[in-house]
Amino acid sequence: MASDKDQALALLVAKLCRLAPLQQADTDAIHGLAIRTAHVRSHGYLVREGDTAVDCCLLLDGYACRSKTTSKGGRQIVSFHMPGDILDLQHLLLSRADHDVQTITDATIAWIAAADLRQAAHDHPLLAEALWRDTLIDASIFREWVLNVGRRSGRARIAHLLCEFAARREQARLGPLENLELPMTQEELGDATGLTSVHVNRMLAELQSLGLIERKGRKVQIVNWARMRHFAEFDTTYLHVVG
Amino acid sequence: MASDKDQALALLVAKLCRLAPLQQADTDAIHGLAIRTAHVRSHGYLVREGDTAVDCCLLLDGYACRSKTTSKGGRQIVSFHMPGDILDLQHLLLSRADHDVQTITDATIAWIAAADLRQAAHDHPLLAEALWRDTLIDASIFREWVLNVGRRSGRARIAHLLCEFAARREQARLGPLENLELPMTQEELGDATGLTSVHVNRMLAELQSLGLIERKGRKVQIVNWARMRHFAEFDTTYLHVVG
DNA sequence: CGTAGGTTTGACTGATCTCAAGTTTGGTGG
């Protein structure tokens, strides 16, 4: 039976192989990384803004998000994450965390020593390329979020977020495109879209009344993917899907 | 007398040296890159969404921005750029452009062959590190923009944008912190903050009436940096200033 | 000195927020 650590390494290798044509030497280097796994409760902090991170965290199970906070207390979620995602790759090369990383459900995390990973990237160009590409895709998603929050109506923002979540979930083979269970509260959906939880609620109700989705608790069914996609102006290009 | 090409190489080397401790071999590799310079008129496209970019562009003179467009025609500017910035480093590793890159004033551009730069990064780990760190700072700024557009009032958004522009300009030694000339129209400020040009106008007028700025045409004077900074909730941490 | 693009202003509209009161849901201990 595979340990958490073995599972973490397998997940990491699989992910990075999709991002660059890794050779044996590269995957060997990954297997040589110091890793420890941990269980973290829902809403636990993995990294706090201002921290000097010495470890990178890979999400093995559960869901997480990254967020920033206004000095007046306003919270903005800047990304959601699912199993297989590396949560704070930027701390490999930037010394101070500029945002929080937090679980949104109970989760299992693999902590990888940043110095090890940095050294491995330095010694293995293809590994560096895979990691770099991962951060570039991250950045592309941030750009789409700036557009989402800056230029779309409330209903379209929510629809777009649902589409992105569904698409990324399917891409990571975590479930079918049309049926998903949201791990986050409506308050968190609001923090991600620049809306209040009250308005998120109304927009979800509206998407349902438009026949785009069906809901039961946090289970969401996308009734007609093509119509939903169109309504949300969702185009997967920005996810830079590889493999 | 230095040619545009020499100027480009000097600028690039200076920038990357601030981002990683480059060695002689690394800077030699940079000097070996194929480069050609070009003058581009105001509002000219350098990259269009969907393009397969074969060159990376370094901005030598003038100002530029990157933007995305909604299918309904809404435009969102996701970043502004000034001399010394590399505009589309992400195209080194992502094949399709997910956004437009456009000048906002007349500009001088140095085009660097992407394949050359990719190869140089592959062969020189410190060069890769410098470029990677540059893209990570880029991503950090996108995160701050998501927060800006998602969670701040109109007046604070504009104030924050002005602070960022002033700070980056000073950091690149392009002028003093408190006095700047904006290269962009109020419409473009609106496209960057998710507001209409009409509202940008009113917010600028308000910042002036609050005694935070003085304006004359597009010249802006920040009357009291400490107060402005506080009002805008501007904290330079996210710019990850190095050197 | 005429023109076009950019800025400024006003009046009205509408999307989203705020506050506040229910209602449902999921988990926990008896």
Next chain:
DNA sequence: CCACCAAACTTGAGATCAGTCAAACCTACG
């Protein structure tokens, strides 16, 4: 299995911020 509790969700009414439309005013430049 049930009763209870806290958290999350839902709904309503009124307030507000920002958008829309339209006109007038600059200002740089040919």
